[in-house]
Amino acid sequence: MRVIDRRRNILRHTWKKSPQRKISDIRGIIIHHSLTESGSADAFARYHVLTNGWSQMGYTFVINRDGLVERCADYSDVTPHVGDYNKHYIGICWVGDFRKQEPTAQQYEALPALITFIRKETGLSFPVTSILGHQELPAYSWKQCPALDMDSLRGNIQAGVTLPVRNNFNNDKKIAIISPKIVEKLGSLQNKVMWDDAELKKGQIGRITILKPINLWKRDEHYNINKARILQPGEVYRVYGYDDRHGGQYSVGSGYWITKMDGYVKYETPSKAKMEALKKL
Ligand SMILES: [Zn+2]
Incomplete structure (x- = not known):
């Protein structure tokens, strides 16, 4: 895993400071996607701080499309990424819009390596059951974030496997957002052949x-x-x-x-x- 430390040179709010927590307050890790097809920690920091007016960028770690991990916050920083749950969860963001893209092979490889890294540094065990998708938190099931099949992803992390999992995934597959016909059309526009969804x-x-x-x-x-x-x-x-x-x-x-x-x-x-x-x- 390639990781660069951005904690001292990433954009932060000039005077707002994030609340602080103890390592023992942390209960788990939340996985996000950026909902943008490209991006970087700097781009998200500009948006979160300058546009949203937040104290700092929302994610502790960003995993870029090429697999590079950017470390953007201390574990003690309560960063804004999951509302009332911020104090208890570390946020990892994969760059991409997984409603229509898939994580890259490099991103799939970086995630379990990063989780091992966080376990070592914090001394917390983070069993796979504590690794959740944003969409799995109560009150966020309407969100498609990270729009991946988290059960399969957890199974893969547990087994040390880096196979892809289903994207464009809702917690509740019964909610049909786009009809298969339209998905097929969108696919051909993007130079892709779609087979069902x-x-x-x-x-x-x-x-x-x-x-x-x-x-x-x-x-x-x-x-x-x-x-x-x-x-x-x-x-x-x-x-x-x-x-x-x-x-x-x-x-x-x-x-x-x-x-x-x-x-x-x-x-x-x-x-x-x-x-x-x-x-x-
Ligand atoms: Zn999210």
Whole structure:
């Protein structure tokens, strides 16, 4: 993890000071996205301090698109990011708008490294159950922040896995904000092929939906497998390949595999038209 210390040279309010807390007041970590497709700690500091008039920028750490971590506040600073919960939570912000973008591979790698870093520095254990999305706090469920499937993200952090999780995710999937037809149109405007509510990626041959708890395996260079974590019903992964080893397994990228087991997983392939559209990009 690359981290730079911005605590002494980031914009702060000229006279307003943030309240202070003891390390023992901290209960957990809140994950945000910036809701902007690009940005940096400096950009957020200007907005939070000059436009909003806050004492300082809202996040203790910012994870840039290239994975660089900017450290912007002391743990003792009660920064404004989650209203009444500020005193008890450290804020980490991923740069991006995860309603329409995905975190980069570098951002996925930086997050667990940063959490390990915070655990070491504070001496607090921060079990994964204390790592929450902004949208998971009571009274914030209407928010799409960070618009990621937090259960899968926590599972990955627990297992030390850096696989992507679903984006454009609501706590309550029953709230349909945009119809699938419009999502498809928006996708083609952005030079993307959409398959239902997710982007069809180059090299992707299908998708797998978990029906019953099943192992996620990591293969080493000799094709031996090690258990990475247990996947939970409802999780969806892009599939990039299939081979007959270990009874038949689907490749879900980054060296991770899921075994083909009837009743445990559902495998689907996109239409020929979608595969053709993907080729043309
Ligand atoms: Zn947020």
